[in-house]
Amino acid sequence: MPATFLPLTTRPDPPADASADASVEHVIRAIVDGRSTAETCNTDLAAGPWDFDARTGYGPGSSMGDVIPAGAPRQGELPVEYREAGEDELDARIMAAKRTLGDRVVVLGHFYQRDEVVRHADHVGDSFQLAGAARSRPEAESIVFCGVHFMAETADLLSRPEQAVILPNLAAGCSMADMADIDQVEDCWEQLEDLYGDMDAVGDDGRVPVVPVTYMNSSAAIKGFVGRNGGIVCTSSNARTVLEWAFERGRRVLFFPDQHLGRNTAKAMGVPLDQMPMWNPRSPLGGNAEDELRDARVILWHGFCSVHRRFTVDQIARARDEHPGVRVIVHPECPMPVVDAADESGSTDYIRRAIDAATEPTTFAIGTEVNLVQRLAAQYPQHTIFCLDPVVCPCSTMYRIHPGYLAWVLEGLVAGTVHNRITVPDDVAAPARVALERMLAAKPHAPGALAGAAAGVDAPRTTVRP
Template sequence: MENPKDTIIRIKEAMGESLSILGHHYQSDEVIAFTDVRGDSLELARKINDLKAKHIVFCGVFFMAESAAILCRPDQKIHIPDTSATCPMADMAEGKRVRQVLDILQKNGRKIVPLTYVNSSAAVKAVVGEYGGSVCTSANAQTMLSWAIKQGDGVLFLPDKHLARNSANALGIPEEERILLPVDVIEGDPELYVTPSMTDDKQFIIWPGYCPIHEEFSLDTIEAIRAAEPEARIVVHPECDPALVHASDGNGSTTYLIKYAAEAPQGATIYIGTEVNLVNRLADQYKGEKTIKPLIASQCDDMAKITVEKLAHTLDNLETATPVTVSDSIKEPAKLALERMLKVCS
């Protein structure tokens, strides 16, 4: 039986430019070694249209493959090695429930503009597109929030409460103008937990979702590092709690964290608060030049579902595999939401 790594190498060589393997930064080194392009979720999706490849294998979680399927050309097929690799944060906002909440919030005549983090399903992006909203990334969340505020009477930011609050802090939105929706809206009937009067005097309405990986980081860890290594620098992803962001030396997207590590001076010690695969890769890259450590070793189990063995199996069955698709009823409004972001940030 052929070794999975040999299978991948053989098929890549045989297919040439007709195949592209994309990998998210949080993938394991073993998978990343076989990728043609690596980046964050939207960065990868935006590159798809310009790829010559007809078959694109997305090594990441399912919402990323959906975004790729929304933005790809008609002649391109999107594949993912494991369709069960979902995103817990994205799963905390379901399209039908988001629509119900928006309808409730607008019963008093207010125009509530939804803004969804790219870490959300195609169905949620479609609802956001229908209601005049857009999408944001961790890199452009402040820009897109400023845009959304100007489009109506209030903004519903979803699904990540931490990115929402960190963005609001950066823009100076007062606490008294914000409201965090009850956590029950994630799984319960919104009619039972949300009323228009709850948000009538609020400019910024926050969905109560979060990333379990970034939720693991604690302020105690930062305080311990400050005491033991006062010269160390600490940077975190804005999916972390605002208290951690405030206590850090910087915060930003995966691209920001990578750049921060690259630009840190020789001999620096840097603790990074994000998924551990990326941190360990940076530690190996700069070994001997600077010391890079994870704030804690927090790994995404769903990202880990993509393995070399599953990648090899996917490649070996490309011609008969069912690609990731998005129905036109969802694809068109979701694409509209994405295109609004691309226009604002062009």
């Protein structure tokens, strides 16, 4: 079936030359071979990701400087036939395997996946959309999730028990998700309970002391913690709606692991910055004074996305100097000064829809992962679309998914073998599903809920009760 962006609409056919234009892999190879004067953050990106499977770390790319936990999943050796196969051969093998499997398999692809993988996806979307897609194909025996580990866990939570969820490369983790582990979060919760009292106690205002909110970019164990403690999961698509939900139930929100999404969303809702202290899990009380925490409305976790932390105000200023009239759209995982300097901010799907809705030729400077930006530039040739960061530096872990791994897991299914199945233990899965069901019920506002004033967009406002 044709790939779709969710909601389920037919994905437009790209221009005939889009494959080369949209491929970050091809760009990086040209840089390394000296055929391009562009710059990449690491020339090792031109190698196959299997070259790094035996090494500790997230691999080359935006997260290469982040510290990976000792127990992070590792990928075993990929058979040599997949490592040595060329792009055309892998394409043919993937398509043949999908034809053989038919409706028995569904391939999900995140927007940040390399173009050589996205072209084989049945559904393409952001984490919120793919969470819905995971349950939209109940007839499929297997769900192959071309994304990262927490996304595959979420698909396992939302799919039928007999469906096998497969992550083509087990090393495709997420450095942001790893910045909040379950032990740290439970320790934080205990310290906050010592300060605020019984976390389940409903006050005269009808609210509890704290409601935990975890970003989708977190482990199933963290989602289970949130479900057990009256909280909810959010994505960049529905973060505002989720915070509204949480403020109706709690006097404060503990938001993790991404500080920037939490800060940008709460600020747009009118929460003062001095009521958003940061929690450093390595310090008592997160490095805060008791009075700061008592006055807090949103307690932010010390986590971030290494992709979106690369974007700067200087990059925006340069884009405006070089392209008068440019429309700057960034992801809300970017630091607050970057979001404030942009014209708009929104999820990956918001960015795509904003470009799709532009009726006149427009120059767009986009602050999000370069694979998506390159693909949008190829799909919308009537516009000028470029990444704010001039250095080609894809998400380290998304880039671990390669057509070689996709061919391997699909041909395994044809042969009756399930490689790299992701399963969540029942004791974690039950409360995690509660938190995810709350998330799926929290429908996002119309696109543009975080749009900046410079774009002339009047974002809906929420009055946050003191």
